[in-house]
Amino acid sequence: MTLFEHTQQRIRLTRDGRTFLSEARAFLRHASRLESLVRRLGKGDEGGYVSAIWKPRCTQAYCLVH
Secondary structure, three states: OOOEEEOOOOEEEOHHHHHHHHHHHHHHHHHHHHHHHHHHHHHOOOOOOEEEEEOOOOOOEEEEEO
């Protein structure tokens, strides 16, 4: 898969690159919503208890919801 087209004057996204970028942005928005949910659960705002390990600026969280 080619994400970029290169010329001497510019670099631009290919069709695959635009599709990948769109999906990556959606993935990051979802990760942000999950992080907010885990924080609320950890505070008891959502009626549950959460043990979680978060890695800074990472899109993966390992959670155990009780």
